[in-house]
Amino acid sequence: MSSGPQGDRLIRVDMTTQTATTEPYPDAWKLLGGRALSARILLEECDPSCDPLGADSVLVMAPGVMAGTSAPTSGRISMGGKSPLTGGIKEANAGGEPGQDLMKLGYRAVVVTGQPSDPDKRYGLEVDESGVRVVEADDTKGLWNYALCEKLYERYPKKASFISIGPAGEMKLSGASIACTDEKGRPARHAARGGLGAVMGSKGLKYVAVDAAKRPVRMPADRKPFFAYSKDYTKNYLAGPQMFKTGTSSVVPVANMLHTFPYKNRTEGQSPDAKTLDGARIVESFEERGGGMHNCMTGCVVQCSNVVHDKDGNYKTSALEFETLTLLGANCAIASWEDVADLDRLCDEIGLDTIETGAAIAIYMDSGGMEFGDAEGAKRILREIAEGTELGTAIGNGAASIGRKQKHKRVPVVRGQAIPAWDPRPLKATGVTYATSPMGADHTAGLIVNPGLPPDQFARASQESQLVNAVCDASGFCQFLQPTIPEIASYYSMLYGEEISREQVADMGWQCLQDEWAFNRGAGWKDADDDLPEVMKNEGVGPDGVMKFDVPKDVIAQAKQQRFDPRDELFQLKATG
């Protein structure tokens, strides 16, 4: 038995001087990764009152604890910073290869600070076996993500992976995402929510190139038990129902049935286009066109990511997810999944969050700016975002931004960030998450799809879901693998060769939330604002519009005021996002 991964390091990048250095990774942080590590670094090193797009802002890129190992579906990477949308802390994570590659090289995080004096300059960060360095990259300025990666693959080895921004990030738009390349080297996996692409853009950092060459996976301390556990875990997963086998898009009919498939800027909870937007149509297209399900990162057993081809059998986009089909499809009354696939590709190219952008376009439609259902108009608007027109900029800055421009009243945002597809009116406990989570309205922070949950359980269900998801997002495991806290504790124990209890891991999840709430208090968030917008309270969905968000503020407050005593159910709860 060894002591597990040794010699880990932290990369520090100063974009004011365009220098990169490495330093030993603190042993005290060895069980922190992903979201929890990002939260700790931001709380300790970033002034929460800073301008999120200014020189004092800090951007963290942190793979989960298990990334780079042979554990199944465990290589996700968290991007963290101060959100230009919510003004609070934000973590958005993605699959793809960079998390795996950084960890194979022993780098637990990349911490980016400062800002170049010339905002027109572009830089790249190179990370490989020989070290780390910042390089000039003006020739990548303005490139869309796919063209950028093609260019980068001319410069770097085919095995390299990239973290990048498109024009939206360079323009510092609040809806900008950060892209990660998938197994095929496509920039199709996005840390999308909260506008962290704008933070990366504000630092003049166009891309990070990670070349792990032939570095092996990270070796755990307890190798035999670790490998046996992974083998069993994978075997059991594959023997199970594999609920995500056909992708998140197959959730459309369930969501529609539950009135959480918003239509026309959330004026209704069901869409008449649920059948044409159903992921089953995408799966049906595979036979004639090619494409299919794949794993977005090495070692994934879930394989929920669809690869969508056009009518000529050429690659169009990946992955076309439930949230995208909802916000850019149903919510805009765009009925064709193929149109949504075009919009998804444009968002990935320009580097935009499909949730925020879909919500913004729907608000523009609802305010009379264009007709609902105008798919070609929506595509034109996305191109305008990249061109920097006044309208494009307003949409690219997100739902609240276009709402202000149009002086429109129906703007479904929480703390400036658009509400995801999962609707807080039929799913009230999820609404409690949107009101109290440090992430704001982000379903991956604590989704509870239980329309029959008694009101006296809303707060506890939300808190427990937030805690389990924080643990998962710190671990590197994908939420769709649905690991429990005890399973993650077992993995941590075998990785480091020491007993790590489920209670310790749960405590780390709670501490992560504490760190994030502390940051947000410093950023000026007030507990009194822990609520949803009036539109969610006054405009109902479902039969006769009876489903409204009517959870009292004192119940909402219970989700974060104090920790509920851990109970057995907490340790059986699966991450869900």
Place this chain on the structure above:
Amino acid sequence: MVVVAIPPPYRGPTAGADRIEVPAGTVRQCIDAVEARFPGFRTQILDDRGRVHSFVKLFVNGDQLGADALEIAVGDGDRLEVLAAIAGG
């Protein structure tokens, strides 16, 4: 009696109840029995032609049922479990 395990997404009609006991019979009869007590439950499981929705999976005592799921007999002490895919993305 058969225990029908209701997944969280389908607990709206059952007012939060996570397991319902119904008399033994076929899977279809069990679903009908739940519907009789909690109207609105069946449409979550079966489409308008009476077939199991493509996004629903049924299990008896942990074994996933196939195409003939609705006609499978479930006896006293058996557990009929309903699963539905839920994820964001």
